[in-house]
Amino acid sequence: xxxxxxxxxxxxxxxxxxxxxxxxxGGINQGGTQTGIEGVWEIKKMGSTTYxxxxxxxxxxxxxxxxxxxxxxxxxxxGTVLKGEEDSYTLSGNTITITTxxxxxxxxxxxxxSSLKMxxxxxxxxxxxxxxxPTAQEIESAPPY
Numbered sequence: 121x122x123x124x125x126x127x128x129x130x131x132x133x134x135x136x137x138x139x140x141x142x143x144x145x146g147g148i149n150q151g152g153t154q155t156g157i158e159g160v161w162e163i164k165k166m167g168s169t170t171y172x173x174x175x176x177x178x179x180x181x182x183x184x185x186x187x188x189x190x191x192x193x194x195x196x197x198x199g200t201v202l203k204g205e206e207d208s209y210t211l212s213g214n215t216i217t218i219t220t221x222x223x224x225x226x227x228x229x230x231x232x233x234s235s236l237k238m239x240x241x242x243x244x245x246x247x248x249x250x251x252x253x254p255t256a257q258e259i260e261s262a263p264p265y
């Protein structure tokens with residue numbers, strides 16, 4: 121794993137997800153040009169639901185793509201990446217405030233290695249893992265969900 125961390129550190133100056141590839145082995149994310157929360161995160165658990173789930177006989181995975189004050193939902197259904205709603209957010213300490221069509225959602229979060237845990241104001245826990253696939257570019261260019 122130390123060799124993965126070295127490759128991760130050498131990529132710090134690059135943008136996008138390239139610098140995070142070393143995290144697959146559980147290395148510590150050094151951040152690079154991203155803030156700690158930026159990147160692509162796969163939702164593993166939301167409340168009592170564990171992902172992926174089966175929907176209409178097809179595996180469904182859900183992702184957050186977080187970048188420069190935008191949070192984009194993405195879905196992978198049967199191997200096809202689809203782009204969901206896009207909202208704006210602000211950060212203050214370990215609190216993220218998301219502006220959605222139905223109002224403001226305030227969530228506290230913590231990052232440990234390649235794991236992101238978010239707790240909503242209603243107490244719902246969302247557990248995510250940083251992933252390298254789908255990429256930010258795949259989500260940006262995906263058809264709508």
